[in-house]
Amino acid sequence: MNFDIHHFAYLTENIEFTVNEMSAIGFTLESPIYDIISQKVRVCFLRNKENICYELVEPYVENLTLKRLLSNGVTIYHTGYLVSSIEAATDYLKEKEFYLVSIFHSEAFNGRRCAFFVTRSKNLIELIEL
Amino acid sequence: MKAQIEDFRVILSEVLEREIESLNIMDAPKDVDGWDSLNHVYLIIKLESHYKIKFNTSQVQKWSCIDDILNDINSLT
Numbered sequence: 001m002n003f004d005i006h007h008f009a010y011l012t013e014n015i016e017f018t019v020n021e022m023s024a025i026g027f028t029l030e031s032p033i034y035d036i037i038s039q040k041v042r043v044c045f046l047r048n049k050e051n052i053c054y055e056l057v058e059p060y061v062e063n064l065t066l067k068r069l070l071s072n073g074v075t076i077y078h079t080g081y082l083v084s085s086i087e088a089a090t091d092y093l094k095e096k097e098f099y100l101v102s103i104f105h106s107e108a109f110n111g112r113r114c115a116f117f118v119t120r121s122k123n124l125i126e127l128i129e130l
Numbered sequence: 131m132k133a134q135i136e137d138f139r140v141i142l143s144e145v146l147e148r149e150i151e152s153l154n155i156m157d158a159p160k161d162v163d164g165w166d167s168l169n170h171v172y173l174i175i176k177l178e179s180h181y182k183i184k185f186n187t188s189q190v191q192k193w194s195c196i197d198d199i200l201n202d203i204n205s206l207t
Binding site for chain 2: 064100116120124
């Protein structure tokens with residue numbers, strides 16, 4: 001089972017402001033800003049010359065969980081991985097005692113399926129189906 | 131049951147990081163502010179750790195209110 005890192009997700013109160021900040025250290029906006037309605041967030045992707053990708057995530061006002069993380073000072077909060085099959089990866093991760101949080105179609109990936117999992121130690125990961 | 135709902139209230143309060151004053155055993159997760167899918171999983175992890183139990187997927191999928199969760203804890207302890 002391959003899990004190829006796609007991005008590190010970075011919480012922000014204001015996407016446009018953080019895009020500007022990150023440009024100072026070599027990150028360039030490479031996507032539109034998407035509304036992912038099911039997840040109650042706005043997101044966009046930045047990349048640098050070393051091919052490191054950040055997903056900036058701005059929670060909607062009503063997204064209390066992510067707002068709370070932000071107010072507690074959390075910024076980097078999940079890692080995104082590309083997988084060939086959500087079903088196969090789900091079966092594999094459940095066997096490894098990862099907990100499935102949600103499966104959804106993401107506007108940020110042309111409607112492809114994504115899934116969030118969390119471990120007992122609160123390591124949050126997102127899978128993006130190729 | 132009263133002690134359990136009080137235990138549960140404390141655990142839920144810790145997971146949601148706020149005071150849970152008016153929690154009712156017939157409340158569904160969607161009725162409680164901040165009880166979203168991620169906090170739902172954090173709650174499961176916390177309950178499993180607290181009660182030293184393991185819920186199975188079919189149990190969790192049938193939960194429609196707090197009473198269902200308490201019943202499953204009872205059946206596993």
